[in-house]
Amino acid sequence: MIIKVINGTQFNVRSIQKMSLSKFKELYKVRFGENTESVYFEITGKVKKEKPKKKKDKNEEAPN
Amino acid sequence: MSDKNCNCDVISLGNTGKPDCSLIADIAAFPLLDMAKDSTGAPKERNKTDLTVWANLEPILNAADPLDRIYPIGKFENVEHNREDDVFWTANSGKTAFVREGFKTFQGFIVNAPRELTGKLNSNACQSFGFHFLDDSNQLVTKKGTDSTKCRPILIDSDTFRTKYVEATNDAPAMLMLSFQWKSTEKDADVVVVGGLDYTGSDVYGLLDADAIYSNESTAGFTATIVTTCFGGAVEGLTLSDFTAAEISPTPGAIVLASATETSAGVYDIVFDTAQTSGDVIRLSASKDRFDFSEMSDGTNDITIP
Numbered sequence: 001m002i003i004k005v006i007n008g009t010q011f012n013v014r015s016i017q018k019m020s021l022s023k024f025k026e027l028y029k030v031r032f033g034e035n036t037e038s039v040y041f042e043i044t045g046k047v048k049k050e051k052p053k054k055k056k057d058k059n060e061e062a063p064n
Numbered sequence: 065m066s067d068k069n070c071n072c073d074v075i076s077l078g079n080t081g082k083p084d085c086s087l088i089a090d091i092a093a094f095p096l097l098d099m100a101k102d103s104t105g106a107p108k109e110r111n112k113t114d115l116t117v118w119a120n121l122e123p124i125l126n127a128a129d130p131l132d133r134i135y136p137i138g139k140f141e142n143v144e145h146n147r148e149d150d151v152f153w154t155a156n157s158g159k160t161a162f163v164r165e166g167f168k169t170f171q172g173f174i175v176n177a178p179r180e181l182t183g184k185l186n187s188n189a190c191q192s193f194g195f196h197f198l199d200d201s202n203q204l205v206t207k208k209g210t211d212s213t214k215c216r217p218i219l220i221d222s223d224t225f226r227t228k229y230v231e232a233t234n235d236a237p238a239m240l241m242l243s244f245q246w247k248s249t250e251k252d253a254d255v256v257v258v259g260g261l262d263y264t265g266s267d268v269y270g271l272l273d274a275d276a277i278y279s280n281e282s283t284a285g286f287t288a289t290i291v292t293t294c295f296g297g298a299v300e301g302l303t304l305s306d307f308t309a310a311e312i313s314p315t316p317g318a319i320v321l322a323s324a325t326e327t328s329a330g331v332y333d334i335v336f337d338t339a340q341t342s343g344d345v346i347r348l349s350a351s352k353d354r355f356d357f358s359e360m361s362d363g364t365n366d367i368t369i370p
Contacts, residue, residue, distance in 0.1 A: 001305050003303065003304050003305060008325055008327075009323050009324070009325040010303055010304040010323060010324050010325070011304075011322065011323045012304060012320065012321060012323060012337065015321070015322040015323075015337040016322060016323075018337075019322065019337075027284055027285075027322070027335055028323075031325070
């Protein structure tokens with residue numbers, strides 16, 4: 001078993017790697033608060049996918 | 065025991081040569097209790113090196129099977145370990161004839177021992193067991209085995225095994241007194257002394273019984289408060305890999321644990337890898353040197369998922 005300890009919690013790395021981020025948040029939000037996401041990515045080694053910024057279509061701009 | 069085991073096949077006396085140097089037992093200091101039979105039901109026989117080398121002995125102190133375990137009691141003081149006088153019959157003419165050997169009795173005191181140990185030791189009285197001991201010269205004193213590399217526990221007459229708590233006085237600290245007799249079949253001539261131990265009596269330890277109280281049970285996990293049952297102290301420092309969990313019903317099988325957090329001394333928040341179903345019965349087990357968690361997983365306090 002590969003164990004990673006973060007703020008006193010010992011995680012089973014394989015188990016967390018199989019867990020979705022939303023499930024992880026549900027289980028550990030109380031313990032880690034706003035750091036929950038970063039804890040998840042630290043344990044799993046996964047890279048957080050940045051959502052591509054929506055480019056504003058010039059044609060959609062409101063007429064003056 | 066009469067000990068009239070005369071060897072009638074030999075028509076001469078036994079030879080009486082002695083080696084120039086032999087190990088002589090010192091005062092008994094650290095008794096090591098050992099069951100008379102092993103987990104297969106055979107009379108207990110150990111390799112001497114299992115008891116003289118720490119790397120071999122420590123796994124035996126922590127053996128999962130109680131029948132294979134060694135149970136050290138502690139350091140004894142004021143030990144008296146003697147055989148009573150032999151019993152002779154005296155004829156009217158004044159001639160005497162040997163009847164039987166005197167019984168051999170051990171009596172000693174552990175200074176400042178917890179009184180809970182009295183109950184633990186007295187509950188041994190219905191078992192079949194024996195002992196080895198470490199003496200004050202840090203030698204192992206044990207009984208001969210089937211060959212020179214083996215040894216066996218010196219058997220104890222369990223009817224005589226008794227501890228008594230001696231309260232403190234103005235002149236003496238509180239003590240635990242232990243006394244017992246050797247089984248009448250055990251002979252002084254069968255006892256051997258082994259030197260060269262790579263540990264001392266103060267290194268050996270007995271296990272503490274531990275049990276858990278559960279709270280905050282949910283489909284996601286639970287909280288286990290783990291304490292020693294006799295003394296009530298928190299069992300701290302358990303790691304996730306020290307725990308195992310299993311579903312007992314309705315579908316028996318192992319349960320993977322996702323995490324464990326010691327939120328305060330001996331209090332562990334355990335989270336399941338996958339959510340369990342309401343009504344499932346879960347059993348938690350643990351393993352760590354110096355503790356016996358068998359009460360935790362004996363089926364008397366399983367977790368029922370609400």
